[in-house]
Amino acid sequence: xxxxxxxFKKTFVFTTSISFILVLLTFNTFADSIDNQIRExxxxxxxxxxxxxxxAESNSELATQMRAIIKQKLEKGESKEEIIAYFVNRYxxxxxxxPPPKGANWLIWILPAxxxxxxxxxxxxxxxxxxxxxxxxxxKAIFNEPQVQAESKYLEKLDEELKEFES
Amino acid sequence: xxxxxIVTKLSVLLAILLLLSLLGYAIFGNRVFxxxxxxxxxxxxxxxxxxxxxxxxxxxxxxxxxxxxNFWASWCIPCKDEAPALDAAWKKYKDKPVVFIGLNVWxxxxxxxxxxxxxxxxxxxxxxxxxxxxxxxxxxxxxETFFIDTSGKIVDKYIGPLTEVIIDYFLGKALSQDHxxxxxxx
Numbered sequence: 001x002x003x004x005x006x007x008f009k010k011t012f013v014f015t016t017s018i019s020f021i022l023v024l025l026t027f028n029t030f031a032d033s034i035d036n037q038i039r040e041x042x043x044x045x046x047x048x049x050x051x052x053x054x055x056a057e058s059n060s061e062l063a064t065q066m067r068a069i070i071k072q073k074l075e076k077g078e079s080k081e082e083i084i085a086y087f088v089n090r091y092x093x094x095x096x097x098x099p100p101p102k103g104a105n106w107l108i109w110i111l112p113a114x115x116x117x118x119x120x121x122x123x124x125x126x127x128x129x130x131x132x133x134x135x136x137x138x139x140k141a142i143f144n145e146p147q148v149q150a151e152s153k154y155l156e157k158l159d160e161e162l163k164e165f166e167s
Numbered sequence: 168x169x170x171x172x173i174v175t176k177l178s179v180l181l182a183i184l185l186l187l188s189l190l191g192y193a194i195f196g197n198r199v200f201x202x203x204x205x206x207x208x209x210x211x212x213x214x215x216x217x218x219x220x221x222x223x224x225x226x227x228x229x230x231x232x233x234x235x236x237n238f239w240a241s242w243c244i245p246c247k248d249e250a251p252a253l254d255a256a257w258k259k260y261k262d263k264p265v266v267f268i269g270l271n272v273w274x275x276x277x278x279x280x281x282x283x284x285x286x287x288x289x290x291x292x293x294x295x296x297x298x299x300x301x302x303x304x305x306x307x308x309x310x311e312t313f314f315i316d317t318s319g320k321i322v323d324k325y326i327g328p329l330t331e332v333i334i335d336y337f338l339g340k341a342l343s344q345d346h347x348x349x350x351x352x353x
Contacts, residue, residue: 061298065297118178
């Protein structure tokens, strides 16, 4: 009888401990995931009172309050898109770290690529031009060298003598 | 070689045209339709504010009156600049269907109370300790003032220190419910 009671006691303690650990693990995972989501969202939003800092990076009171609001909204079950839309609806698109690719904003996304393309093409053209001009100058210089000029004089004379000999 | 120089000329021309079009948009773009605050023209979000005197005020309870909602802080120099104008305007409008609400943000209570003692602000004044109302209204600095019409719609947002003329203009608009978008002041 005593053995049976001990067995039940042990089982109860074991089950309770396991349940407790599981609850702790679940809670930790949830807290971790919430923290990661807060960080992810706040990196996408610019702090309205800071110079070039995101809500995640800023220590200003407003940024801290914004992070708390993000947390509240995540805990309520709102999605990342809904939370970002909430801030855009209040602060405008300037709150976004990167402008959404639509309308005139496309220029911001396309211009760097165009600049690279045209800049690269410009550099390639410049290098190609300067190389061909260099080659030209090199060839000219070779033919203008005194040794070459003297050799060509002898060759011309040799040609003339050969022609005379043949005739 | 000639083809290469044409390509170069065309790319330079294209770059110049692109820059000119951007410059043109920046200078002549129709900015009348651009509002700096997306909440202007929308129904004002309801809030309950605990006043410094311990009472509470709920925005939805004062429907039918125009509201001047002023966000301020005790450390803010432009707030001190606008304080006499706000006080004078409140005295002028207190018997009209207009409610002035001062909302202290990013501050501590003692400094706020000291400020009120020194700079007036006899109208409804309270604190937003968690910044929830400030974020709800898209406040990004102080002073910022919202003008709400008698139907509860935000008709204008003014960033910077107010003067009596500015207050008269916007309260006139809020009272007459003339909701045209004003260039350069939103």
